[in-house]
Amino acid sequence: MRELLLGARLTLAGGRTGIVRTLLTALGVGLGVAALLLAASLPTVRAEQEAREQAREPVVTEGPAGAQTVLVGSLETEFLGREILGQLLQAEGPRPPLPPGLSRFPKPGEVYVTPGLAELLATPDGRRLLAPRLPGRVVGEIDRRVLVGPAELGFYGGTDDLELGGPVQRAERFGATGPRWPLDPALVLLVVIALVGLLIPVAAVVGAAVRTGGEERDRRLAALRLVGADHRMTRRIAAGEAILAAAVGVLFGIALFVVARAFVSEVEFQGLSLFGSDVRPSPLLGALVVVGVPVSAVLVSLLALRRVVAEPLGVVRNQGASRPRRLWWRLVLPLGGLVVLLPTTAQHEDNVNAIQLALGIIALLIGVAVLLPWLVERVVARLGAGTVAWQLAVRRLQLDPGGAARAVSGIAVAVAGAIALQMVFHGAQARFQDDTGADPDRAQLVLIRDAPRVTAGDVAGRLQRVDGVRSVTAVTEYDGGVYVGACAALRELARIGDCRPGDAFTTPPGGPAGAAKARYPEATVVGGRQDPGGAKRDGVFATRAPESDPVAVFAFVRADPSAYDAVRNAAAELDPLISVNQVERIATDAQFALMRRALFAGATIVMLLIGFSLLLTALEQLRERRRLLAVLVAFGTRRSTLSWSLLWQSAVPVALGLLVALTTGIGLGAILLAVIDAGIRVAWPDVLAMAAAGAVVVLLVTAASLPVLFRTMRPEGLRTE
Amino acid sequence: MILTARALKKTYGITPALAGADFEIAPGEVVAVMGPSGSGKSTLLHCIAGIIAPDEGTVEFDGRDLGSMSDVERSALRRSEFGFVFQFGQLVPELSCRENVALPLRLDGVARRVAEQRADALLEALEVGGVAKQRPGTVSGGEGQRVAVARALVTDPRVLFADEPTGALDSLNGERVMELLTAAARERNTAVVLVTHETRVAAYSDREVIVRDGRTRETVSS
């Protein structure tokens, strides 16, 4: 215990450099801790968001209208690429249930909007292009506290002309209970891979931070040996130093986390927004981070001392240079990972044990970090001398290949994880994206209103008057599969040649629409055809309406992109519940899309984090070599030579790291694709983009450390310390 | 005179390091710069070697004004015309001794093979040919300083700047380094600016300049 305290004191007593070093370490640890706390908050965030989302869900009843029932018409529109959800509310009795976030029930023509929507409406574009779409005038805002995220866009509109059917349902209250539909198992796998792939680099960052200033520390320990400390004492002293730095780092991390939390509500990334108040680490995970990080810090620094024996008269790198790193035990982790992972590929994905999968991935990815020092050492030892800059870099790497490898292991693991993820996403895409069969050339917008209150003619007539609309074809669907419209409109639905008003056509007899077909015996039999929205209709296509109620109206619109908002507004004017969808060849599952965006957000944070960590390492190294740099400058070394040397020095290990990352990432990706039974395909552009992102981070770090290099190169460094 | 400095002034923050120092040295001459610690010896050396720019005053090398040269030009000058030996920590730890010595030549664009041959010859001359392949960390202090001297002389500089070259050595090694340094310099007609606080080291000079409170004064030897 005494030695632990001594170690802690020594760290602080080291004067300015000691404190700077501790702060650098603490900063690295802090960044990692903040990221870990953020990750530890994800369960809470998800639980809170889900709870609020459910709380405003209308609970639908099949019963009759009553004093406490309300008609709810749900709609969805889009503005500037962002989704806006709306609910039209119509009280059926004197005491309608109040949806959460409203202080009173909206009267017909009154609209309550989310703060985000209010802000959007206040912009010139919003006023011009979005406001006309709202079913009334804005009288107030919805309480932020019921929103899923602070930037969410949505509104409640009061009305009095809803009729049950189609998008309109009867609700007896708001606030659903019970489970929501569960995540697809493949999505669960993706979450596991994503979290592991993102968190291991964070661990690598923390590990690298703890080892900051190792050389100086070794010298200090040697001095302690000189005054009589034995090996065990020096070890405890080193542990004390590590604990102090890690503890300060944890405090840093908590502070950083709290600050980030305060700003989180202000940030919107890829349409995702979060309430700071939701970002609370789950108690267990949070405690794990706060306790686990200092403990691991101590373990890492003790592990680092393994190769170093501090002797009274200096530091001996224990068998460091003489004994090359051994390969076999470095292979244990990645091979173990493979052993754990491979059986899972044979299982059905629903049965795959997420923990087994996570362990396998962790082992494999950590294996990258473990294997890298060996590889760097082997490769670097074979590099010859080229230019002076190259020579300086290579010799430096030869002297300390482990340090170089450690510095880039974080980025290698991150890139390996990212590549695997990218592959899995690509492979899984087929499952979460449907080829809609839609043809954006034939129409760009599809309008649909179930249980229509407007006629196809009204819709077509109204939309045709919108500027920028080139053509509108509208069809009414009647019960049982009868589609009625003008010849031009019918041709979008079936392979119809000659057509005159009064004609009727049908797809071959039988099928679900058999009854309707039988009612049109004179109809010409034609082949079916996918409509511009990708749907294939089976039934009767007639130019004259039957004697029954229409079940749906839809219209296909060809228009310039600039006219889309006007089309939406015109449709909303006719009936706010007409849904207007853009025709896309590929439709992506919403959860999948959300997760992909979250992954990008996470990957961005991790890459930034790693960049910071690399920068800290680079600065620390420059600080340790200040005097040497000054000497080199004194005898006329060009700045460019030193800059290039700095670049090579990081580029070589990074290139090796990326090589390992590519191999591991693609291998891991292939295994995971096999787990979810998707075909193995390598999307080279994406893989290379990931590798390039890693390389760019390194370049940026080098660029960012150049000013410090130039400052370090000043002759003040020559002054004896 | 190969190098002439007039009325040099240099202030670090509010601490005046040089307050009107003069200096000159002839080709092949060995001049000792002496004075108590903190007197401005090293600052004087840094100024006349073109490592730092004085606040006031002029430095001329071979008729060229260092003050009017760009940083790049001054670097090139230091690379080819000057050599440097410091007290410690000057050898690049990851390069072998041979590579360290060859470094200034290589910086000047000499091919590696040629540079390393010349490095070997010079290491031999300085009686440290045996450590050519070793890293500086594995050689003794005296050997290290001789390697540093070899590196300073490998470009056949016109002026060699030595800042306490024996400061970290015992007297036996210090003497040997000084003997080899001055002998090699005389052989090449290289002028040596020798900053030291040891009189024994200064005795290797032809002349001494004393720096006191940022000013120089020449002692008249009878």
Place this chain on the structure above:
Amino acid sequence: MAIGTTFLGLLEAGPRHGYDLKRAYDERFGADRPLSYGQVYATLARLLKNGLVEVDGVEPGSGPERKRYAITDAGVTDVERWLAQPEKPEPYLQSTLYAKVVLALLTGRGAHELLDAQRAEHLRLMRELTARRRDGDIADVLICDHALFHLEADVRWLELTAARLDELEAVVA
């Protein structure tokens, strides 16, 4: 005294003629000032009188240069004692220089200049010794080193004194 004991040391290896003794002495110790024959024979006569040497034999002919000298038991004891006895640390120049500095301060003359001049003189001698040391053999090196170290000590004293002149002036004046 020192010359005598040195002779005794040289004789311990075996009897020698006076001429031999002088040559051996000059070669090893007398680089600065070769001994005169007068000095040699006066010293030998003193040693003879004190019973530290004896005449070992006389060559045919006459004159002191024909005599061969050998060391006596008492002489050996004397050499042993001399070698065992540390030299008394001599104050060298300090006393004289101190007096000069004090006088300079008292009379208002520049003590700095005095010290600088002395320093320059010391350094001049050190340069000479360094040069001789460079060209000489191991014996020269050792002898010059001894002188150089002493001179260096003087120079240090000169430097320290220069640094403390103000202090000294306050006490003296």
